[in-house]
Amino acid sequence: MGTEFVQFSLTPILIGIFSAIACALPGNFLILRRQAMISDAISHVVLPGIVVAFLLTGVIATIPMLLGAAGAAVVAVILIEAIKRLGNIEPGAAMGVVFTSMFAAGVLVLEQTDTSNVHIDVQHALMGNLESLIWFRAEGWQSLLDPAKLASLPDELARMAIVCAMIFAAMLVFWRWLKIATFDEGFAQALGIPASAIGFGLVIAAAIAAVAAFDAVGSIVVIAMFICPPAAARLMTNRLEHQVIWSIIFATASAIFGYVFAGYGPMWFSARNAVSAAGMMATVSGVFLVLTCLFGPHRSRVGMKAQDDAV
Amino acid sequence: MRRQQPTIAAENGRTAGAALIPATAPLAVRGLTVSYGEKPAVFSVDASFPAESMSAIIGPNGAGKSTLLKAALGVIPRLSGEVYVFGEPIEKARARIAYVPQRASVDWDFPTTVMDVVQMGLYRKVGLLGRLSGRLAGVARDCLDRVGMADFAHRQIGQLSGGQQQRVFLARALAQDAELYLLDEPFAGVDAATERAIIDVLKLLKDEGKSVVAVHHDLSTVRSYFDHVFLINVRRMAEGPVDVAFTTENLQATYGGRLAATHLDELSVVGGLA
Structure with missing residues (x-):
């Protein structure tokens, strides 16, 4: 198992874990701020942004893709405002229409352009290419100590590890501000804490996670990991600190079990072909959420009752 | 355009019966205007609250009571106006302010x-x-103790009753260890025991030389709880010590038809309105 595992499974699993955690961390705060929709928006809107950035620069690199995604986000905001005002349509519907239309437009552009010399196509946009991010030159666990072999690790691994570490570090540094601006924005502003900037920074962090993870794991996993691990984690605890730890656990478990089930699961049912690792990761995260909904220790919200009593 | 006054004190002279309030008033607002859309919620309001006393901001629903407080704090943006805390622009004096938002806002x-x-x-x-x-x-533990919530320190906040939630918010403001306490509807939807506990804490703060300004909606308790009152209905209607400004005429002007005559009679019996 050793050599083959290190060659074919270790790097995709690690990339999956880092991608899942990078998305789940900002997801915790987005959900508590009732902005889960924003994560959905980001994951949809990045596609046309990335495609256009790719068409303009001809390379797949993080910075141009991030700029493209940011540009697409600006276009999305303008379109949403325009639809809201000109059409007098309620904001949720306006958002839903804009995100999906932009995503669809991204798919169309992607289909029409010649991207034969690079790895970017519609399937890739949805499901990433986790299975191909293998460490071909590895010869077993001892390769982890061999600098020459380490140099041939897929680039995505280092990129996702760095993005994940940066988001984690930013979360730790700004922890108190994030917590107070999420719980009680008015009080945070009265204290002189830049609550709006914190909210904006959170969306930027989510966008960076989405763009970085997009290319490796695809938009399905990005959408799922923003929401499922934090939502499941919320049902496990009543402390924000513990919720974040649980969300990391669920994200990691979704990546590992998702990859393993995708690769080996079909064989257990005597099917021959492996299924999409990204699809399976997202599915597993959804299963965790269902399980916590059914059995999580804090699934009944005493708080809601207290609110009703007060009113 | 209104002429710029060198001190905040100068203009307060025109408030009937109000003493001159020094430029170092705990909270002074000049020309404050806030708008949520086309219509202003608070229009060109001047206000000044005295030191070492308890002040109430009163007015009908939608008159801009909370808006005045939140805009003064910078929680919602103001279209125009200046806010001074102890004579300094509020941005420089945030450490001297404690704030209790509306319980329902979180x-x-x-x-x-x-x-x-x-x-x-x-x-x-x-x-x-x-x-x-x-x-x-x-x-933090002492502050919880002062509002009678020390036993609840490790409870999840969702498990508290409305009154307990309000006490926790007050304890958080106490932890700010400020000189000016701004409270938004501190008695809204709380039980009688909590109301008693909160007013006791606030009166103690006053005795310690702190200043308290609260948005208040219950006219029947204005006289027993507060020293100073500010009446607002989008614009400033009246302002001054409770004895002087909390009059039937001022209330009628502020509340218009929304204050039933019977209610006023009741107030004059309870509070000795002239």
């Missing part, structure tokens, strides 16, 4: 404990990464 299902919420009152003092332990942890 999600009480948020995953945190009572102690955590009270400690948020210390965030200015400890900064982003400062250690929150030892003496400061003791401060």
Whole structure:
């Protein structure tokens, strides 16, 4: 198992874990701020942004893709405002229409352009290419100590590890501000804490996670990991600190079990072909959420009752 | 355009019966205008609240009471106007202010404990990464004790009743250890025991030389709780010591038809209105 595992499974699993955690961390705060929709928006809107950035620069690199995604986000905001005002349509519907239309437009552009010399196509946009991010030159666990072999690790691994570490570090540094601006924005502003900037920074962090993870794991996993691990984690605890730890656990478990089930699961049912690792990761995260909904220790919200009593 | 006055004090002379309030008033607002859309919610309001006393901001629903307080604090943007705290622009005096927002403005299902919420009152003092332990942890515990909530320190905030939630918010403001306490509807939807506990804490603050300004909606308690009153209905209607400004005429002017005559009679019996 050793050599083959290190060659074919270790790097995709690690990339999956880092991608899942990078998305789940900002997801915790987005959900508590009732902005889960924003994560959905980001994951949809990045596609046309990335495609256009790719068409303009001809390379797949993080910075141009991030700029493209940011540009697409600006276009999305303008379109949403325009639809809201000109059409007098309620904001949720306006958002839903804009995100999906932009995503669809991204798919169309992607289909029409010649991207034969690079790895970017519609399937890739949805499901990433986790299975191909293998460490071909590895010869077993001892390769982890061999600098020459380490140099041939897929680039995505280092990129996702760095993005994940940066988001984690930013979360730790700004922890108190994030917590107070999420719980009680008015009080945070009265204290002189830049609550709006914190909210904006959170969306930027989510966008960076989405763009970085997009290319490796695809938009399905990005959408799922923003929401499922934090939502499941919320049902496990009543402390924000513990919720974040649980969300990391669920994200990691979704990546590992998702990859393993995708690769080996079909064989257990005597099917021959492996299924999409990204699809399976997202599915597993959804299963965790269902399980916590059914059995999580804090699934009944005493708080809601207290609110009703007060009113 | 209104002429710019060199001191805040100068203009207060025109308030009938109000004493001249020095430029170092705990909270002074000049020309404050806030708008949520086309119509202003608060229009060109001047206000000044005296030191070492309890002031109430009263007015009908939608008259801009909370808006005035929130805009003064910068929680919602103001179209125009200046806000001074002890004579300084508010941005420089944030450490001297404690704030109790409306209880209903937050999600009480948020995953945190009572102690955590009270400690948020210390965030200015400890900064982003400062250690929150030892003496400061003791401060938070004392504040909980002062509102009678020490036994609830480790409860999840969603498990509290409305009155208990309000006490936790007050404890958080106490932890801010300020000179000016701004409260938005502190008695809304709380039980009688909590109302008593809150007013006791506030009166104690006053005795310690602190200043309290509260948005208040219950006219029947204005006289017994407060020294100073500010009546607002989008514009400033009246202002002054309760004895002088809390009159039937001023109330009628502020509340218009919305204040039933019977209610006024009741007030004049309870509170001795002339």
